[in-house]
Every structure is written in C-alpha cells, then in structure tokens.
Amino acid sequence: MPEGDTVFAAAARLRKALDGRVIDHSQFRVPRLATADLRGRRVTSVRSRGKHLLIDLGPGGPDDRDDRPLSVHSHLKMEGAWHVHPVGTRWRRPAYQARVVLRAEGQEAVGFELGVLELLADPDAALAYLGPDLLADDFDAAEAIRRLSADPARTVGDALLDQRLMAGVGNVFRSEICFLRRVLPTRPVGEVEVAPMVDLSRQLLWANRLRTARSTTGQTSPNARMWVYGRRGQWCRRCSTPIARDHMGPVGEDRVVYFCPACQS
Template identity: 45%
Template sequence: MPEGDTVHRLARRLGVLTGTTVRGSDFRIPRHATADLSGAAVLGTTARGKHLLTRFDHAGQALTLHTHLRMDGEWTVLAAGRSLPRRLQADARVVLTTTGPTAAALRMPVVELLPTDAEESVVGHLGPDLLDPGRSADDLVEDAVGRLAAQPDRPLVTALLDQRTVAGLGNVWVNELCFLRGHLPRTPVGEVDAEPLVRLAIRAMRFAIAPGGPGRVTTGDTRPGRRYWVYGRTHQPCLRCGTALLFSEQGSEDPEGRHTWWCPRCQT
C-alpha cells in the first residue's frame, strides 16, 4: 500500500491540473455513473495521510473527489490532447479531461464525490499527518505522542500503523523507524520514548518528499537493495552489525496481514 510520502508526491504531481477547467468527466463506478464535472474549475489536490482530496468549483458548488489507492490504485497524468491508452481503458475508474492535462484513476478502490464541506466525513478520523504543511513539527509531535500514550499497552508497530493515531505511516516507515530508534517492533508503546521517534519520522518523511531528492531512503545508500535497513530483507545480514534479520507476521491485530522485520542485536 502506498505510504504518506508517496501520496503527497502524487498530490504534487496532480497539481498540474490546478487552474484548469474540466472539459469532460467519466466516472466508471455505479455510485457516480451519472456525475458530470464538465465546466468545473480544478482548485487543487491535497493529501491527508494516505487519502487524496481533489477540489473543484462547479458553478459555485464546492465539490471534492476523494480517492484512496489502497494496494492497487494509481493516478496517471497524460499530456494535453492525449487519450488513455487502450490497454489501460479497462482499469479506468475516473477520467478527467481538462483544458490542460488529462488525469485517470486506475484500479482505484475508493472513489467518492462529495461536497467539500463534508470532507471530514471521510478523513476526520485520521490522526495527525506528519507531512501536513500547515502544522509545525512541535504541534504534530505533541498530537501524535499524546495519541500514542493513550494506549500504552499496544505493540509499537501496531500503534504506528493505526491511521487514527498517526496518518501516513505505512509498513516500510514503521519497520525502519523501529530499527533506527533501536526498538523491538512489539514493544509496548508505554515502554518507548515516543517523542524522538515521531520527530525522526517527520524529518525522514519530509526529506523523502523533497523535490529533486532521492525519495524514500533510510540508510543514505540509494543502491539497489540497500535503501532500507530491515524492510523486506528477510534473513539477510543487518547492514549495521551483520546479524541475520528476523521476520514475522504482525498477527491477528493487523487485518491487512503485513510483515515485520527487525535485527535481534540492534533492537532491544
């Protein structure tokens, strides 16, 4: 599943639609099959955690297109005048043709068109988005740490993946943050100093979305297979100490069946 930094970069990419006017819209889902955004001005796209909110002014009516990629969803942007290739037509759930580029949502599992003043109905449950440009790092840290502390017995990995606690962290970031702070993933939250962990998450994720930067990398090494300390490196030697990395499923508390990696020597 794409993580918060990926979704924020995607929102930036969809920014090329901002200021254009919709020439035609095609919603290929039953719920919105008759919706027509023709003539709407595209006001912009913003990310909230792993959610995307694309806003429109449609004849004075403020509307938002809410999409969530989950595992397979994708937005693609085509240059002005170009059509979606035939091989992708069956995957399209939404096609927006504008006076500039065309954007298409492919295999998108969540597509909702709603009044902009109702956005909180789809994202109001989220915890603080660590990439929120409208909030200071100190404010985000205080909010996230408070939410983590409210359930001290939860395993750290489970709490960090809960989007109601912290929005945008996914399995890559959570595994890497636990390694970088030296915590075993299933350590109870109450036994962890959460503030430096959250501050590190903010710095690392903001670095990952920096324009022109290397993207998501936690080791400082962008060579293939060396971008991450532990994530996806089952039984491989720890890049810090050489110990074979361990691996497990996260258990019944994670309905998405995600996996956890850690170093038994560097994390205690």
C-alpha cells in the first residue's frame, strides 16, 4: 500500500533516472492532459511531499516560448506506481494501465494507475495545506505535535491519517504506530502522548524509506514484517491475543485498522 515511504522511494528512483536531463518524449494518457507536451524541458528536481510526488521541470517546450516552470504532480492512491527503466525495456504492467510516459536521454519513467495526475505551475502553493512531511530533512516535529493536539476529542486513528496534520502516514503505519504505542486507534488524541507518537512515526517511515519490503518489526521474512497489520486472527507477537480488525473513519471513507484488543486497551 503506497504511503510516505513508498513515494519517497519512487522519487529517489525517478531522480536517479531523470534529474538534470531534458525530456525528449512525453505522452499523457488521460483526456485532460492529452495535448500536453513536455519535450525540451529539463528536469530540475524530483521530490516527495508526504504521499505526493513532484517532477519539477524548467521552462521551455517544443517551441521554446513557454517560460513557466511546470511540475508533474502525482498521487499513487491505492494502486498507483512509477516504474523506471531504459527505453525499450518491456513494461512490467499492462499498457492500458499507463497514465503518463516520460523519456529523457535513454531513460523512461511510466506512471501506472495514478490516482492523481496533473500539471501544476505552483506546486508548493497547491500542496501548502499539507502538514509537516515526516520524511523531509527539515521535518518540524513541534508543528506536527501542535496540529495533532489541536483537536483532543478526535480519535488518534483518524488524526494520524489526516495529511493536513502530518504528511506521510497511511493505513499500514497507522495500525503499527498505535500498536507500538499501546493505544487503541479509537482513543481520543487528548488521552495519548502525542510527542512520542510523532517521533515513532518519523522513525518508522525513515527506516523504511528505501527498503524494498516494508518492515516495522525489523524482520525481513514475509510473515514477520508487521506487528498487527494484515494479521487478523493471528497471535499477537507481544501477548498472544488474537489480532482484531475493524473499520474506522468518516462515513464513506472508513478504512481497515488492525489492533490487539489486550495490549492496546
């Protein structure tokens, strides 16, 4: 499931392939961007902001008359992915799932099933609503604590997923963070220690930002990587109580959450 660590890793791969290079082929396979042409623009940076990925491009274009920098903004949502490979390499997903193809000096980046895909002239303004990015070098822990603490009646499980408060945590990390802090996701924020929860969130995402397989236990075996997520009915690794699963969140947006009914009570 794409979360902040997944997007950070995707940005790192794209940066290695595209940063500093000039786009010599672009194809958008979504109707609203079908006529967009990025040829001639140089990639000036590739970066992640929470769960958002930005490919920044300098001015230019096919006729060299567009003096506005642009950014390709994408969000993976549930199924999206960016793949990077030399031009001519066989794609690892069906072509009908491709939403954008970018080529630069022999390297090709393909965005598949992207939940959000758009061109932005001012991406920082568009994403200004996001809370502190857990994977930013200058992560502002104090601001994240302040935002999370602003509504003490809100459940901690909902607050952790709110990207306006702190950017990067998704469904997997929500369950794992709450387990490690021994709190139920349904507990009000005002009843938990927010600062250690923010610190743990940063530690877990940072440790996983470049891993091939996400792990919150420190183990790499497929059946040992998670404490609770995806382990409904299996024994808790801490107290041997069967792990439970439920749904929580706003009406129509509720998402699955895993927890130990004993350790987190």
